[in-house]
Amino acid sequence: MFEIATIKQNVRVPPRLWKKNIKLAVKGALSELEGKVSKMHGILLSIIKVQDVGEGKILPGDGAVYFPTNFDALIFKPELNEVIDSEVIDMTEFGAFLRVGALDGLVHVSQVSDDFFSYSKEGVLQGKQSKKMIKIGDQVRARIISVSYKAEPAKLGLTMRQPGLGKWEWLEEDSNGKQK
Numbered sequence: 001m002f003e004i005a006t007i008k009q010n011v012r013v014p015p016r017l018w019k020k021n022i023k024l025a026v027k028g029a030l031s032e033l034e035g036k037v038s039k040m041h042g043i044l045l046s047i048i049k050v051q052d053v054g055e056g057k058i059l060p061g062d063g064a065v066y067f068p069t070n071f072d073a074l075i076f077k078p079e080l081n082e083v084i085d086s087e088v089i090d091m092t093e094f095g096a097f098l099r100v101g102a103l104d105g106l107v108h109v110s111q112v113s114d115d116f117f118s119y120s121k122e123g124v125l126q127g128k129q130s131k132k133m134i135k136i137g138d139q140v141r142a143r144i145i146s147v148s149y150k151a152e153p154a155k156l157g158l159t160m161r162q163p164g165l166g167k168w169e170w171l172e173e174d175s176n177g178k179q180k
Contacts, residue, residue: 002074002075003074004073004075005041006051006071009068011068012062012064012066013056013064013067014063014064015063017029023050026050027047027050031047037149039149041077042075042154043075043076044073045073045075046074047072048072048074050069050070051071052070053067054068055068078100078144078156079144079147080147082144083141083144083164084141084142084143084158085140086139086140087137088136089104092119094108094119095107095111096112096125098140103154103156104156105157106155106157107158111157111159111160112125112134112166113127113130113166115128139168141160141166141171142159142165143165144156144157
């Protein structure tokens with residue numbers, strides 16, 4: 001999920017960032033990439049350290065200099081089937097939104113439980129037979145079932161229908177042998 005990666009990339013440094021210390025200029029240009037989504041790396045959260053900067057090249061018609069660079073970055077890359085513990089941050093009639101690291105993910109109403117859940121006027125999802133409820137602020141365990149990098153921010157699809165997933169209180173009840 002979170003990791004520190006060493007990335008090799010040509011970095012465009014515009015004239016406004018040129019400084020005597022080229023590593024600072026490159027780090028300034030790299031900081032503009034923070035929060036951006038990459039299919040290969042996930043979401044680049046923070047530039048930690050610029051390790052190596054090669055000789056720059058100027059392309060005709062572009063006033064910037066391109067430097068081959070190695071740098072360490074903190075990235076967030078959600079993986080399919082990864083189990084996450086999270087908090088419900090928003091509720092809608094079509095599901096619950098969870099905070100997953102640097103992203104928000106959706107547990108569609110059909111993926112909350114095997115019971116039929118519906119949205120009430122109080123802003124909670126409630127099971128028809130079990131009467132279980134889920135609301136903003138609840139702690140839950142979910143599994144990542146889809147990751148889409150096509151849009152920014154990236155989109156996550158989540159499920160809580162499998163054994164060992166759901167609201168923490170439900171999991172405690174299950175482990176204590178109480179009725180589901």
